[in-house]
Amino acid sequence: METVLEVFLNIIIFLIGASIFSFLNVVIYRVPRKLSFVSGRSMCPQCGKNLKAIDMIPILNWIFLKGKCRFCKGKISIRYPLVELLGGIAAIASAYIYGYTLQTVLIFAFFGILTVTAFVDYDTMEIPNEFVVAALIIGVFAFFAFSDISFLSRLAGGVCVSLPMLLITFLIPGAFGGGDIKLMAACGLFLGWQLTLLSFFLAVLGGGAYGGWLLITKKKGRKEHFAFGPFLCAGMAAAVFIGTPIINWYAGFLI
Template sequence: MEIIIIFIFGLIIGSFLNVVIYRLPAGMSLIFPPSSCPSCGQRLKPQHLIPVISYLWQKGRCAYCGAKIPFRYPLVELTTAFIFCFIYLKFGLTILTLKYVLFAVFLIPLFFLDLENYLLPDKLTYPLILVGIFINIITRDLSWKNLFFGVLTGFGVLFLLALVSRGGMGGGDIKLAAGMGAFLGFPFILETLFLAFFFGGLTGIILLVTKKKERKDLVPFGPFLIGAAFLTVFWGDEILKWYLKTFFF
């Protein structure tokens, strides 16, 4: 029963995160005006805003003008619901579940904003850092040393990379990595960065070989950081043990 409640809660939060993803780049308020169709401007009624169900019932189209609704809307809702459930199954009804649910609430919109708009806005990355520090004061699952070096490593590694590459790494990526360091701490932020570079590099090679991208084309790095962060949250210990056992023992 608890898992069903958490899944429904995730769908509801995911619906709000869709608002963040749509309105934040446009500089709109997240609260006012009420939700409306981007195509015809008609204000939507409650029955049009039920997560996933409304999309399926309306066959992915606006109930008024028939304009196509992006598939991203149910995707974000379902992604949020499933991630919340995975967090609950991993940590149970503990304070750590609250910590990582908050982590996900920041990471999910950042993932889609960077993927769609090449944007990691300060309005999300700065609060990510502050909330990460604050929540660790409550949970105390990280020592002050691990918290400090987590933030410093996340910020420092990408900042140095940005200097060396002369702009190859954006400021949003640097602040995102610092925020992830506040939540994950040291040494897990190092693991996250390694996974992000590995999968990001592999994807870049595939895109070049298949000629989907040219060398000068931009590829957002935020989604790789965020994907790696979720891997670390769920399987960080196992990945670290496997790595140490394989290469050092």
């Protein structure tokens, strides 16, 4: 009976997470276009038809409609159900690690901010200040909700990566975007210095591999830039969920 209840709760948690990230899809689409995401009905971006509730069932609606708009049959990007799936998985992972607590809510909210930031930066090469402020607010709440990371560690997390990024940018103009620097400062308060350093290390690995692939395939030249924010966000997301085991594993080699 207990197992059945756990499965049911996980399904509910998954659906809540997928539904919230379905809304974040709206944010990802509207913010770069300077449209309000708190007013106005959801609509097909191609034909402009208002969507009904049945058209907005996370994941399943995209599958049933075979990735097409019910009205104009225009193609709907697979990004939409993938973001919703990501939200469901993030919700379950957060609840599994932190239980039914305020910590779970903050972790999930932080992951949501990272997701929106990553996709908007990928699309526009810009990180809106609103997302940085949202990350900062979550970071301030983390001071009170998480006791395993000290106050000083969080303060150090705010500068241990962002300050070197700023100095490097002064020396090499364009090395990092201002949004990247501000994002790492805000998120560092949430992560603490250890996870912040780890997330930046993972971002450099991922970004370096991606940059190398772009050069090899000649999709970009040596002096052309690509969005680094998605790699920072991916590194921080990984640090949140598996960062501590990675750090402990690495520390084992130093003992």
